[in-house]
Amino acid sequence: MNVIECNQLTKTYGRFNALINLSFTIKENTITGIIGRNGAGKTTLLKILAGFFRETKGEVKVFEEKPFNSLLVSANSIYIDEYMNYPTSLTLVDILHQNSRFYEKWNAQLANRLFDYFSLQPKQHYNRLSKGQKNTFNAIVGLSSRCALTIFDEPTTGMDASVRKDFYRALLKDYLEHPRTILISSHHLDEIDDLIEEVLLIKNGEKHLHKPVEELKEYAIGVQGPEAAITQWTAEQQVIHCRSLSPGTSYAVVENHFSAALKAEATRMGLHFSPVTASDVCVYLTHQNKGGIDDVFNKY
Numbered sequence: 001m002n003v004i005e006c007n008q009l010t011k012t013y014g015r016f017n018a019l020i021n022l023s024f025t026i027k028e029n030t031i032t033g034i035i036g037r038n039g040a041g042k043t044t045l046l047k048i049l050a051g052f053f054r055e056t057k058g059e060v061k062v063f064e065e066k067p068f069n070s071l072l073v074s075a076n077s078i079y080i081d082e083y084m085n086y087p088t089s090l091t092l093v094d095i096l097h098q099n100s101r102f103y104e105k106w107n108a109q110l111a112n113r114l115f116d117y118f119s120l121q122p123k124q125h126y127n128r129l130s131k132g133q134k135n136t137f138n139a140i141v142g143l144s145s146r147c148a149l150t151i152f153d154e155p156t157t158g159m160d161a162s163v164r165k166d167f168y169r170a171l172l173k174d175y176l177e178h179p180r181t182i183l184i185s186s187h188h189l190d191e192i193d194d195l196i197e198e199v200l201l202i203k204n205g206e207k208h209l210h211k212p213v214e215e216l217k218e219y220a221i222g223v224q225g226p227e228a229a230i231t232q233w234t235a236e237q238q239v240i241h242c243r244s245l246s247p248g249t250s251y252a253v254v255e256n257h258f259s260a261a262l263k264a265e266a267t268r269m270g271l272h273f274s275p276v277t278a279s280d281v282c283v284y285l286t287h288q289n290k291g292g293i294d295d296v297f298n299k300y
């Protein structure tokens with residue numbers, strides 16, 4: 001069953017198109033990474049799915065309903081980001097209690113265990129926590145809600161490396177025992193590529209690709225060697241990235257669907273192949289054609 005169905009979904013802010021004709025579906029009980037650069041439209045999409053924003057055009061269905069103003073969607077989904085708005089008078093333990101009243105599948109035991117593990121103090125107030133502590137607390141709320149649709153928008157902002165690792169491990173362990181549909185937005189696919197099953201890559205408001213992460217790991221291959229040989233060999237290929245490594249030596253990343261004969265030809269030409277991570281593929285595919293940061297300084 002599809003939990004999410006988007007068909008030609010468009011969202012405009014004034015005259016600006018933040019999302020353009022997005023069409024995709026997300027199956028029940030999967031973990032999907034929503035990947036894209038700053039301003040790509042990840043938060044806009046996730047807030048539409050959570051029912052916070054109304055779409056401008058196209059169709060969006062969550063649990064077969066339009067999410068905006070839907071009680072069904074709000075009772076069965078949770079949206080977690082770094083700007084959670086809790087009443088300042090409530091302590092952390094009060095907030096957990098209030099959440100337990102709202103979310104039918106809330107698991108208090110999990111909430112309490114994670115709360116202790118991450119050394120949060122019951123009487124603390126949310127607005128006095130550090131950025132990393134706030135996001136750790138938010139993550140606990142997101143996990144403990146066990147909502148059928150759980151949305152984490154950049155959940156690890158401000159968390160130190162070990163808390164990030166623990167959070168992703170906790171998420172995976174709880175998901176395996178209690179499968180649900182989870183969306184996680186991130187700029188860093190490398191951090192979550194062991195966790196997610198699918199990648200939805202957004203570039204400038206448009207869907208760039210939606211694939212199983214295992215396919216993305218095989219999507220491209222790196223090839224390195226003399227510049228002239230690289231230019232000749234890649235002429236017929238889909239090149240997604242190319243750079244000079246040193247004078248006379250180049251590195252190119254090409255889509256991984258060429259014949260064995262062509263691969264043998266490359267070896268004869270003195271070219272060497274290397275794997276390209278799914279994360280690097282996303283970086284190359286979403287690169288803006290503006291040269292590199294060095295070019296900014298070269299003008300002076």
Ligand SMILES: Nc1ncnc2c1ncn2[C@@H]1O[C@H](COP(=O)(O)OP(=O)(O)OP(=O)(O)O)[C@@H](O)[C@H]1O
Nearest residue numbers: 013016018036037038039040041042043044045187
């Ligand atoms: N309320 C708004 N009014 C006008 N433009 C907006 C508004 N919210 C977002 N935008 C614009 O829409 C685009 C997408 O923003 P969005 O926050 O969805 O991106 P994002 O992929 O989540 O970015 P980041 O990774 O930086 O959080 C951006 O260009 C942003 O400036």
